[in-house]
Amino acid sequence: MSEFSQSQLPSGVRSRYLSDINGLSMHILESGYEAEGRGLVLLLHGFPELAYSWRKVMVPLAEAGYHVVAPDQRGYGLTTGWDGDYHSDIAPFRMFNLVRDVMGLVHALGYETVTSVIGHDFGSPVAAWSSVIRPDIFKSVALMSAPIGQAASIANAAAGEDVHAAMAALPRPRKHYQWYYSTPEANDDMVHCPQGVHDFLRAYYHQKSADWAGNRPYPLKGWQADELAKLPTYYIMDLDKGMAETVAEEMPSPEEIAACTWLPDAELEVYASTFSRTGLQGGLNWYRCATTSRFAPEMELFAGRTIDTPSVYIAGSSDWGIYQKPGDFERMQNEFCTDMRGCHLVDGAGHWVQQEQPSETARLLIEFLEGQ
Numbered sequence: 555m556s557e558f559s560q561s562q563l564p565s566g567v568r569s570r571y572l573s574d575i576n577g578l579s580m581h582i583l584e585s586g587y588e589a590e591g592r593g594l595v596l597l598l599h600g601f602p603e604l605a606y607s608w609r610k611v612m613v614p615l616a617e618a619g620y621h622v623v624a625p626d627q628r629g630y631g632l633t634t635g636w637d638g639d640y641h642s643d644i645a646p647f648r649m650f651n652l653v654r655d656v657m658g659l660v661h662a663l664g665y666e667t668v669t670s671v672i673g674h675d676f677g678s679p680v681a682a683w684s685s686v687i688r689p690d691i692f693k694s695v696a697l698m699s700a701p702i703g704q705a706a707s708i709a710n711a712a713a714g715e716d717v718h719a720a721m722a723a724l725p726r727p728r729k730h731y732q733w734y735y736s737t738p739e740a741n742d743d744m745v746h747c748p749q750g751v752h753d754f755l756r757a758y759y760h761q762k763s764a765d766w767a768g769n770r771p772y773p774l775k776g777w778q779a780d781e782l783a784k785l786p787t788y789y790i791m792d793l794d795k796g797m798a799e800t801v802a803e804e805m806p807s808p809e810e811i812a813a814c815t816w817l818p819d820a821e822l823e824v825y826a827s828t829f830s831r832t833g834l835q836g837g838l839n840w841y842r843c844a845t846t847s848r849f850a851p852e853m854e855l856f857a858g859r860t861i862d863t864p865s866v867y868i869a870g871s872s873d874w875g876i877y878q879k880p881g882d883f884e885r886m887q888n889e890f891c892t893d894m895r896g897c898h899l900v901d902g903a904g905h906w907v908q909q910e911q912p913s914e915t916a917r918l919l920i921e922f923l924e925g926q
Contacts, residue, residue, distance in 0.1 A: 562606075562824060566613045571632075575658035576651070581605065581632035582659070583624045586616030593669030595923070596656065597624035600675020600699070601837040602755065604631045606824050607674070610912030611919065618920045620669060627677070628655050629836020631828055638835040640738050647839040650852060652680050653687055660691065670923055672696040674908060675875070676840055685861045694864040694926055696919060697891075699875045699905055701867060703882030704890055705860070706853040720779035727793035728783050734791055735841040741834050747798030749805070752826035757801035759817060761788050763904040764872040766804060771873060774880040781880065789878050816910045865891040866922040868915060870903025895922055 563569065567585045583605045586592055595615055597608040605624035615622045626633040628647060636646060645651070660668055671692045673681030678700035685695040686705045721728040734740055747754050760766055774781040782790050787800050811819070843850065867886065869876050876883050876899070887897055898918050903910040 562821075564609055564613050566616060567609060569632075572659065572662045575662055576654045577646070578628060578633055578635035578655065578658075580655070580659060580662075581626045583608065583612065585612040585622045586620055592619060592621040593923075594660065594663065594665045594667075595620040595622045595669055596659070596671045596681075597622065598627060598656070598671065598673040598677030598680050599624065599630070600673075600677045601840065602758070602825070602829060602834055603675065604825065604828060606631075607906075607909060611908050611916040614913075614916035615919060615923075618923065620923065621663075623659070623663065625655075625659055627680070628652060629839055631832065636836055638833055638839075640741065640835055644839045644842055647836075648843050649679065649683050649850065650687075652840070653684050656680065656684050657688065657691065666691070668692045669926075670694040670696060670919075672698065672919065673700075674698040675700055675905070676837075678702060682861060685863055685865075686856055686859050689861075689863050692863065694922070695861060696866045696868060696922060697886070698867070698907060698915075699869045699873055701869075701876060701879075701883045701886040702861075702890060703879070703885030705856040705858070706850075707857050717777060717779055717782065721782065721790065722793055724779055724783055726783070728779070728790045729793050730782070731789050731791055731797065732841050732845050734797065735838050736845045740797070740838055743796035744798050745829065745833050747796075747802075749798065749802055750826075751830045752822065753805065754798045754801065755825050755829070756811065756822060757805040758788070758797070759822070759906060760806045760810070760814070761786070761801050761804040762873075763816075763906055763910055764870055764902055765806070765810065765814065766904065768804075769872040769874060769904050771877050773877050773883070776880050785878060786874055789874060816906070816912075860889070861891045862893060864922070864926050865894050866918070867891075867894070867897045868907060868918050869899055870905060870907040870910060871899040871901050872904040873899075873907065875905050895925060 567583055569583055572580050599607045605626045608624040612622045628636050671681045671684050678697045681695050682702040684692045791800050900907055900911045900914050908915045
C-alpha cells in the first residue's frame, strides 16, 4: 500500500485511515478538519474514480464552513478489507452494505448526522439510498451525473422486451456496458490492455468529457434497443469489443492531452498507478450486484419510497449519463425527489463535472448547502 504525498493534494487536504468500518480499513481525504462543530459533508466517488476525484472541490467546501470527507469506497484505492477476486462472494458489494460503509464512516468520524451526502456517478445511488434508508442521519443529498428515478420497483423482470438480445440482433450488434462490466473478462480486458492502464484511462476520461465532440446528449424515447443504440459506444458497446478497445478509437492526440488542464498527466498518473495496483474488479463488483436481480431483492422493501430531504442535481451539460437510463432524469425531478432545490447542467463539463468545472460545481454545492 502506498501513501499520498502532500504534493499530490491541494493545500488544506490531508490523507488518513480509519479502521474497523464495516470490516474495512478506510482511506479518506479530508478538509476543514481543524475546527470542531462543523457540519459533515460526505463526497462519494464513482467508477473508475477515487476519493482523489474530489480534490478540486474539497477546499472551497471547507472554506464555506464544512468538515469535508471523501472516502475511497469499498473496492477502491487505499481502502482495504475487500476481496477483489471475481470468484469470491460479492454480497459485500450490495447496495445496502455500501450504505452501511457510509454509516460506519459517519460513526467513526464522531458524528450523528450528516449535513449532506454528495454522490457522483455510482456514488449517486449510494447517496440516494443513504437518504432513502436513513433520512434521520443524512439531512440532504446531492446527486451528480447519475439521476435516480426511483428507489426500487416490484416488477416481473422477465416481462417485456429482452433488450440485450435485441441489441445483439441489431444490424450493428451491440451490448450494454454495465452487463459487460459484470463479465469475468472485463477486469483483465482493461487492466491488461495493449495500450496500458494510463492510456486506457486517458482515452476513457477523454471520451466521456466535454473535450470529446461526440458528447451532445438528448433524451431517449425509452428502454428499447434501437433507442439505446443512439448512446455513445462507451455506454452501448459494439458486441465484439471490450472497453479498452472501444475507447482506444477515441484516444486524444498529444496536442489534446497537453491542452487538458482539468486532468494533466501527473494527476492522471494517480489513477493509473492506483488501478494498476488494485485492478478494477472491486468497482466492477458494484455493477455485478446491480445487474443481477438475485442480489437486490431486499431493495423491493423500499418500492415507492421517495427522497424527502432537500436535494439537488448537478451534471455537465455534455454528459450522456443524464439520459442513459431513459426517463430517470424526469422522474427524479417530478416524483422521486420531493424537495428538489435545483437541477443544474454545467456548461463546459461532461461526465466528470467536479473535475472539469470544479469552481462552478463547488459554487452550486455551497449555494445548496447554505440554502437549507
